[in-house]
Amino acid sequence: MKNRKKTKNGELAPEEEELYTPSPEVNADGPAEYEFPEIEAPAMSAYDTARIDKFSASIKRIKDELAKDFVGQQDVVDNVLCAIIAGGNVLLEGVPGVGKTRLVRSLGKALRLPFSRIQFTPDLMPSDVTGTNIIEQDASGRMSMSFQRGPIFSNLILADEINRATPKTQAAMLEVMQEHKVTVAKKTYALEEPFFVLATENPIEQDGTYPLPEAQMDRFMFKLLVNFPSVDDLIGIVNMTQITMDETATAVVDGPTILEMRELAKTVPVIDAVVKFAADIVANSHPELDSSPANTKKYIKYGASPRAAQALITCAKVRALMNGHYNVSYQDVKALACPVLRHRVKINYTAISEKLTVDDIIKQLVNETR
Amino acid sequence: MNKSFEKFKRNDWIAAVGMSLAIGVFVGLFSVGAVLLTLKLCGVVIDALYYALIGGGMAAVSFALALLFLRPNGKKVAKNLDTEFALNEKVQTAYEFSSATGAMVERQRADAYDTLDALPRRHVRTGKLFAYLCAGIVAFALFFAAAFVPFRNVGAQTEDPPFELTDWQADNIRFLIENVQKSGLAAEEKSGAVAALNEFIEALGEAKTESAKLAALDATLEKVSSILLPPNSYPDLASRLQAAGQQDLAEMLTRGGETYRVYTLLKYEDVAGFYETKTILVEERLEKRWEEYRALFADGDDLGVRLAEAAGAAASAVLLSEYPASDPLCDILNEYSLELYKIRDELAGTPEAAEEEPEPEPEPGPELSPAQKELDSLFGMMFDALTSSLGDQSYRGAMDRHIGNYLKNLFGLPIEAGEPDPEGTGDGSDDPTKPPDDDNEDDQGSGGWGSGQTQYGSNDEVYDPAVGGYVQYGKILDEYSAEMQKLLRSGDLTEEQRAMVQRYIEMLYGGIPAEE
Numbered sequence: 001m002k003n004r005k006k007t008k009n010g011e012l013a014p015e016e017e018e019l020y021t022p023s024p025e026v027n028a029d030g031p032a033e034y035e036f037p038e039i040e041a042p043a044m045s046a047y048d049t050a051r052i053d054k055f056s057a058s059i060k061r062i063k064d065e066l067a068k069d070f071v072g073q074q075d076v077v078d079n080v081l082c083a084i085i086a087g088g089n090v091l092l093e094g095v096p097g098v099g100k101t102r103l104v105r106s107l108g109k110a111l112r113l114p115f116s117r118i119q120f121t122p123d124l125m126p127s128d129v130t131g132t133n134i135i136e137q138d139a140s141g142r143m144s145m146s147f148q149r150g151p152i153f154s155n156l157i158l159a160d161e162i163n164r165a166t167p168k169t170q171a172a173m174l175e176v177m178q179e180h181k182v183t184v185a186k187k188t189y190a191l192e193e194p195f196f197v198l199a200t201e202n203p204i205e206q207d208g209t210y211p212l213p214e215a216q217m218d219r220f221m222f223k224l225l226v227n228f229p230s231v232d233d234l235i236g237i238v239n240m241t242q243i244t245m246d247e248t249a250t251a252v253v254d255g256p257t258i259l260e261m262r263e264l265a266k267t268v269p270v271i272d273a274v275v276k277f278a279a280d281i282v283a284n285s286h287p288e289l290d291s292s293p294a295n296t297k298k299y300i301k302y303g304a305s306p307r308a309a310q311a312l313i314t315c316a317k318v319r320a321l322m323n324g325h326y327n328v329s330y331q332d333v334k335a336l337a338c339p340v341l342r343h344r345v346k347i348n349y350t351a352i353s354e355k356l357t358v359d360d361i362i363k364q365l366v367n368e369t370r
Numbered sequence: 371m372n373k374s375f376e377k378f379k380r381n382d383w384i385a386a387v388g389m390s391l392a393i394g395v396f397v398g399l400f401s402v403g404a405v406l407l408t409l410k411l412c413g414v415v416i417d418a419l420y421y422a423l424i425g426g427g428m429a430a431v432s433f434a435l436a437l438l439f440l441r442p443n444g445k446k447v448a449k450n451l452d453t454e455f456a457l458n459e460k461v462q463t464a465y466e467f468s469s470a471t472g473a474m475v476e477r478q479r480a481d482a483y484d485t486l487d488a489l490p491r492r493h494v495r496t497g498k499l500f501a502y503l504c505a506g507i508v509a510f511a512l513f514f515a516a517a518f519v520p521f522r523n524v525g526a527q528t529e530d531p532p533f534e535l536t537d538w539q540a541d542n543i544r545f546l547i548e549n550v551q552k553s554g555l556a557a558e559e560k561s562g563a564v565a566a567l568n569e570f571i572e573a574l575g576e577a578k579t580e581s582a583k584l585a586a587l588d589a590t591l592e593k594v595s596s597i598l599l600p601p602n603s604y605p606d607l608a609s610r611l612q613a614a615g616q617q618d619l620a621e622m623l624t625r626g627g628e629t630y631r632v633y634t635l636l637k638y639e640d641v642a643g644f645y646e647t648k649t650i651l652v653e654e655r656l657e658k659r660w661e662e663y664r665a666l667f668a669d670g671d672d673l674g675v676r677l678a679e680a681a682g683a684a685a686s687a688v689l690l691s692e693y694p695a696s697d698p699l700c701d702i703l704n705e706y707s708l709e710l711y712k713i714r715d716e717l718a719g720t721p722e723a724a725e726e727e728p729e730p731e732p733e734p735g736p737e738l739s740p741a742q743k744e745l746d747s748l749f750g751m752m753f754d755a756l757t758s759s760l761g762d763q764s765y766r767g768a769m770d771r772h773i774g775n776y777l778k779n780l781f782g783l784p785i786e787a788g789e790p791d792p793e794g795t796g797d798g799s800d801d802p803t804k805p806p807d808d809d810n811e812d813d814q815g816s817g818g819w820g821s822g823q824t825q826y827g828s829n830d831e832v833y834d835p836a837v838g839g840y841v842q843y844g845k846i847l848d849e850y851s852a853e854m855q856k857l858l859r860s861g862d863l864t865e866e867q868r869a870m871v872q873r874y875i876e877m878l879y880g881g882i883p884a885e886e
Contacts, residue, residue: 265474269474
């Protein structure tokens with residue numbers, strides 16, 4: 001964080017380069033008493049062909065900006081963008097140092113959205129995430145309760161190592177993800193849209209962690225695997241960070257534009273056959289059904305929930321539009337099958353003993369469905 | 371959808387019609403070829419018009435079914451286009467949302483139309499074309515092959531095997547003729563049967579093929595049956611009597627052949643001995659039954675009514691059937707019914723006689739009323755006449771069956787079901803002159819062979835008057851044996867007849883019982 005000047009009051013002045021200035025009262029500790037303005041989604045009738053063309057152009061600009069700070073991992077970038085536009089949350093799994101935090105920071109800059117990072121530790125309490133009421137005394141000595149908003153009150157949240165927090169804190173976080181609201185002391189505070197959480201899990205250090213239960217995992221639209229970059233990408237990362245470690249992406253879109261894009265993506269037509277294809281994939285992941293394939297019965301312990309089918313179609317619409325298509329195809333659904341299903345499908349010991357990964361099984365499942 | 375799409379659809383329609391026509395033609399040719407080839411190989415000739423009808427009909431039906439299956443619709447055309455040109459469901463989406471409104475769907479539709487307009491001319495699907503080509507080649511090949519294959523001469527293929535009468539077959543037929551001549555048949559029937567069998571030998575001598583032999587055999591058996599079996603056989607008459615309520619008489623007539631259960635005439639050295647033995651058994655059994663029948667009229671009450679019923683039943687049995695006057699049983703029944711009517715009328719005219727009817731006693735005697743006396747004598751006449759007639763008719767039936775089975779067995783033809791082998795040995799011997807195997811005690815042939823205490827599963831039934839019904843032959847074997855022993859001790863048999871009965875006992879039990 002850059003050094004900031006102090007005001008006459010002794011408070012820190014807002015960051016000069018802060019692109020989003022909600023109110024003068026914003027300080028480094030997070031916004032205090034601030035009511036976010038409600039941004040209404042524009043009516044569909046207002047859209048025309050120009051806005052449809054603008055969608056792909058916006059996506060391209062965002063990607064170009066992200067490429068300045070994030071080398072390689074193009075599929076991760078695409079899927080994260082897809083999730084943001086679709087209105088979902090993403091669970092990232094990757095070893096430390098692959099750029100998860102940097103990605104979210106860059107996204108925040110490119111999308112002109114406030115970003116906050118929450119490092120989950122075992123002693124983190126729910127109120128540390130959502131905020132809490134504190135007693136304040138004004139100049140006249142009058143005592144009053146004041147709600148101090150937590151770091152969750154932002155647009156882009158990086159929930160780092162969410163599996164290190166206790167289940168209670170996880171639950172509080174996940175409830176916010178689902179509801180986009182915070183309720184403290186019987187008072188509900190709405191979160192600003194677009195609201196996006198990118199949670200991470202460290203796959204290496206499992207000691208002292210609280211793995212997310214299946215029901216909570218289902219709330220994430222995608223689970224993305226951030227692999228170790230290739231040598232060429234690594235060279236690119238090294239060369240880039242030799243210049244500066246800071247994110248250099250500039251804002252190309254803003255929150256209302258993201259919401260516009262979200263509404264626009266919803267209008268992408270999808271034929272019944274493709275919807276059925278998505279539904280069949282999810283249904284075939286259930287071994288207890290008679291119609292499921294033999295491999296499902298052999299390798300899968302639990303299948304995906306109906307949220308998976310919803311996620312498949314919603315994200316397929318966004319993906320189609322991102323690729324310049326105006327309809328959803330089977331290819332879109334197939335491409336999203338692994339990100340959508342890998343954290344929703346539980347494989348059994350037979351698959352593990354045969355050294356099959358959940359991605360292998362999902363690919364088999366998709367091939368057998370059509 | 372736009373003009374390009376409609377053009378593709380029209381092309382698909384043309385292709386579907388063309389493929390359906392091709393399928394129709396191939397199926398028509400294949401059908402004609404298959405039918406023509408089959409009929410030619412079987413040597414059957416039919417009018418050419420039928421081939422045209424078969425081919426045309428099959429072609430039309432195939433064309434219609436193929437077109438029904440192959441006909442394109444918008445959805446199919448769209449799907450085929452997307453698949454063929456890898457359009458990622460663009461055309462299908464445009465088709466499915468063709469009537470939807472909205473910026474996105476309109477943009478999608480416009481994009482799809484642009485793509486359709488840019489699509490190249492459709493290439494021919496070689497995969498299916500190859501299959502059609504193969505089918506066409508097969509159909510044409512079969513048709514032309516059938517057209518050029520000559521008709522097959524069926525007569526030459528199915529040759530009638532040759533036949534030549536052997537000496538032993540002729541000897542066996544002559545042996546049969548001797549038996550018939552020695553039988554108890556009436557002179558007219560005997561001479562007729564013998565003549566038919568002689569004619570049969572002559573016909574076999576002239577027959578050169580198996581079919582001729584079978585034809586001669588069928589003709590002989592038919593002729594023998596027409597001579598021996600009366601036109602109104604006792605089974606037929608029995609059914610009439612049964613319908614008229616005369617159950618007992620009907621049963622006796624139906625089972626007339628089984629009232630004296632003898633399975634082969636060859637067991638007797640003298641066929642006439644069979645006839646006499648038969649008479650004894652028939653008389654004994656019929657007499658016992660007749661006692662019951664007589665008892666019906668012993669009661670003085672309603673005598674007139676019963677007489678009328680009996681007369682009516684007998685008369686109706688006669689009237690319902692078309693019997694010639696020469697039928698002895700019909701004559702008996704007719705006469706019987708007339709006598710009964712006469713007695714009834716007399717009873718009606720003499721009420722004192724009806725009132726004086728004595729107590730109900732089945733035995734006729736001096737204490738019987740005049741009407742009962744008359745009935746009693748009538749019963750006696752009826753008994754003799756029925757016995758004789760039954761015996762005659764049953765005997766003729768037995769002779770007819772014997773001749774038929776003998777000849778069939780001689781020429782290796784199946785014998786009628788339920789009828790025993792003329793040999794009755796059950797040892798599978800094909801030689802009718804071969805004597806039966808007496809040592810085969812385990813034989814389960816008809817007649818319950820074996821020791822008297824052991825039954826060998828005979829399911830044949832005989833009428834047992836003591837029981838009033840039919841029982842398995844094996845169960846009354848001992849009683850049957852006792853009757854024959856009584857006959858032997860009676861001294862009423864000639865030496866020849868004694869020998870015949872002894873032989874019969876030996877065959878049944880393997881020896882004369884010790885107590886004799």
